[in-house]
Amino acid sequence: xxxxxxRQVLVEWIGKRGQKRLGEKSCLIIGCGALGxxxxxxxxxxxxxxxxxxxxxxxxxxxxxxxxxxxETDVTKxxxxxxxxxxxxxxxxxxxxxxxxxxxxxxxxxxxxxRGVDIILDGTDNLETRFLIxxxxxxxxxxxxxxxxxxxxxxxxxxxxxxxxxxxxxIEEVPQYGSLATCETAGILPSxxxxxxxxxxxxxxxxxxxxxxxxxxxxxxxxxRNEFSKxxxxxxxxxxxxxxxxxxxxxxxxxxxxxxxxxxxxxISPVKKMHISLGELAKRLALRGEIVVGKHLIKFAPNKKNxxxxxxxxxxLIKGTGDKKFAxxxxxxxxxx
Ligand SMILES: [Zn+2]
Numbered sequence: 001x002x003x004x005x006x007r008q009v010l011v012e013w014i015g016k017r018g019q020k021r022l023g024e025k026s027c028l029i030i031g032c033g034a035l036g037x038x039x040x041x042x043x044x045x046x047x048x049x050x051x052x053x054x055x056x057x058x059x060x061x062x063x064x065x066x067x068x069x070x071x072e073t074d075v076t077k078x079x080x081x082x083x084x085x086x087x088x089x090x091x092x093x094x095x096x097x098x099x100x101x102x103x104x105x106x107x108x109x110x111x112x113x114x115r116g117v118d119i120i121l122d123g124t125d126n127l128e129t130r131f132l133i134x135x136x137x138x139x140x141x142x143x144x145x146x147x148x149x150x151x152x153x154x155x156x157x158x159x160x161x162x163x164x165x166x167x168x169x170x171i172e173e174v175p176q177y178g179s180l181a182t183c184e185t186a187g188i189l190p191s192x193x194x195x196x197x198x199x200x201x202x203x204x205x206x207x208x209x210x211x212x213x214x215x216x217x218x219x220x221x222x223x224x225r226n227e228f229s230k231x232x233x234x235x236x237x238x239x240x241x242x243x244x245x246x247x248x249x250x251x252x253x254x255x256x257x258x259x260x261x262x263x264x265x266x267x268i269s270p271v272k273k274m275h276i277s278l279g280e281l282a283k284r285l286a287l288r289g290e291i292v293v294g295k296h297l298i299k300f301a302p303n304k305k306n307x308x309x310x311x312x313x314x315x316x317l318i319k320g321t322g323d324k325k326f327a328x329x330x331x332x333x334x335x336x337x
Contacts, residue, residue: 008047013206013213017209019047022205024049025048026049026052026118026119027050028113028114028120029043029052029053029054029120029121029123030113030120030121031055031124032055032085033123033125033193034066034068034194034197035149035197036053036121036123038198039123039147042201043121043205044093048096050098053086053098053099055081055102055103056325058079059075059079060075063075065190066189066191069088070084080100101113104324107249107254110133111136114136117142119142119208120137120142120144121144122144122145122146122147126182127171128248128254131253132249134146134166134168135248135249137161138159138161138241138244143158144158145159145203145204146158147196150182150186150188151181151187153222154195154220155220156196157218158215160214164216164235165233165234165235166235167241169236174253182333184333185285195221196221199219199221217230217232218231251271253270253271254271255269255270255328256268256271266322266327267317268327270313270314274313274314275313276312278293278296278298278310288334289302289303296311296312297311300334302333302334305320305321306319314335316331
């Protein structure tokens, strides 16, 4: 232990005590894309005790431009992301107890995955799951390090239940469906998830070992302009989550996935109906695949196998699959929720 962490314990605020404490802590990372992979790598190298990783995707060639955990072998072998991550991380530090789960985190299973962990890190790609994590964090009093990035920008915010404002004090609602930039529509640079994931992991270490400089503000990073700023977020009087109304955990908000019988189609529908601007959505999707815009719907083919039909009320039919996890991931890729 001493040799492996000899440089890290020299840092005054870590020391041997902090190192020992970190080795007794457990962390859940939800999502193992570039962001989750970056924070996982740091936490495992730094010597966290237990790490749990959940993700619904498989490793694809387009992940390799920015995901530091995966390589071409993982793509050839069609490896699930969490399992590929576990195998790689165990080669980095075999003393960490790593568990991996191939699953779509939702209101029905998040409590199971978060049971007993000391902190939750955000590696997701959509606000709906983030609001769900935020609800669970407040309900179970587990600190949550929010992190997000798109294009050349990123954000990090610590949510410490009972002490700090929460994510919904900062972002009240999921913006109109289809209006949010996603990595599929606005792209992403290889460096930004590494920067954001590194800051998340560092904040997590500070929280876990009770460092007094745990960041209280929201950190904003733009690596095109090299801007690094901090914004104060205030607790909102009307924030439902802070008032104990866990709308995402209780499933009064968010989406449901249903397999349509015998049709190789999954329907994704928002629990509460909403309105999406088909024109706006069509503009965003135009460069991403074949698209047909109708009066009441958009037909969009992101690849040769699948077709997605988007309706105004936020509903979508994902054709060419009977896999809910896969359908949800396509939906959030293009809708940004
Ligand atoms: Zn709040």
